[in-house]
Amino acid sequence: MPIRHFxxxxxxxxTPILQYKEDxxxxxxxxxxxxxxxGSENIPCQLRYFxxxxxxxxxxxxxxxxxxxxIMRGSGTMLLDEKIITIAAFDCIxxxxxxxxxxxxxxxxxxxxxxxxxxxxxxxxLPTQNDIAHLKTVVQVSSFLRV
Amino acid sequence: MPIRHFxxxxxxxxTPILQYKEDxxxxxxxxxxxxxxxGSENIPCQLRYFxxxxxxxxxxxxxxxxxxxxIMRGSGTMLLDEKIITIAAFDCIxxxxxxxxxxxxxxxxxxxxxxxxxxxxxxxxLPTQNDIAHLKTVVQVSSFLRV
Numbered sequence: 001m002p003i004r005h006f007x008x009x010x011x012x013x014x015t016p017i018l019q020y021k022e023d024x025x026x027x028x029x030x031x032x033x034x035x036x037x038x039g040s041e042n043i044p045c046q047l048r049y050f051x052x053x054x055x056x057x058x059x060x061x062x063x064x065x066x067x068x069x070x071i072m073r074g075s076g077t078m079l080l081d082e083k084i085i086t087i088a089a090f091d092c093i094x095x096x097x098x099x100x101x102x103x104x105x106x107x108x109x110x111x112x113x114x115x116x117x118x119x120x121x122x123x124x125x126l127p128t129q130n131d132i133a134h135l136k137t138v139v140q141v142s143s144f145l146r147v
Numbered sequence: 148m149p150i151r152h153f154x155x156x157x158x159x160x161x162t163p164i165l166q167y168k169e170d171x172x173x174x175x176x177x178x179x180x181x182x183x184x185x186g187s188e189n190i191p192c193q194l195r196y197f198x199x200x201x202x203x204x205x206x207x208x209x210x211x212x213x214x215x216x217x218i219m220r221g222s223g224t225m226l227l228d229e230k231i232i233t234i235a236a237f238d239c240i241x242x243x244x245x246x247x248x249x250x251x252x253x254x255x256x257x258x259x260x261x262x263x264x265x266x267x268x269x270x271x272x273l274p275t276q277n278d279i280a281h282l283k284t285v286v287q288v289s290s291f292l293r294v
Binding site for chain 2: 066090096117
């Protein structure tokens with residue numbers, strides 16, 4: 001790079017605003033992605049910035065690879081395994097392997113977060129109807145899910 | 148972890164405030180370190196948060212390994228190779244291999260930044276008198292350096 005200056009609107013120099021996912025679906029809403037670091041032999045990880053507009057949500061999914069997330073702006077709620085947690089600026093979260101997770105932006109401000117992830121990673125798995133039925137047996141989770 | 152909630156004083160749950168470096172020296176000033184992610188097989192990188200008090204500075208050093216830095220609070224100046232750059236909240240900087248670098252906190256607020264780094268890395272090299280003499284031939288750098 002070596003430096004990408006920040007713009008007050010949560011964009012960065014030479015950093016396009018990308019679709020959240022390549023595919024199109026109804027399992028996410030109002031979310032964008034910026035790739036801040038593409039990884040290298042020495043740091044085989046990407047650094048991405050995601051932003052979810054108020055009322056939006058990420059895909060409910062799980063995968064083998066790990067995410068390390070730091071919230072950068074706004075606040076929201078998150079499903080992690082079978083728990084709902086409150087998230088706000090500069091909270092740091094590890095999403096372990098094979099953990100169902102979904103983020104929702106609940107404040108008026110967008111929910112922005114950094115995510116560190118391995119450059120080499122498996123494709124996320126979407127929940128089956130059985131998985132969703134199982135998650136919905138947890139009362140708190142039932143009212144949270146967007147699928 | 149899986150979540151470390153943030154405290155407004157820029158500390159995190161279950162995260163001790165550590166010395167910047169294990170050794171003691173006069174080549175840095177007023178700087179602390181917090182280890183937010185220790186790395187895993189899937190993400191073989193650490194996520195650290197450093198904070199430099201106003202007027203403080205990090206060690207002038209270089210190494211083979213790469214740093215990816217995101218400024219989180221405050222502002223300052225930074226030597227990167229033979230250039231002095233201004234840094235402020237949410238700027239994202241790659242410090243390439245074998246690049247002399249040093250950060251200084253110049254605003255009244257502390258300069259806080261995240262740093263992603265490989266878990267396996269070489270020991271930083273400090274400048275020789277010859278290295279410093281060479282760097283000082285660049286006028287802008289001469290007045291910046293703290294060694």
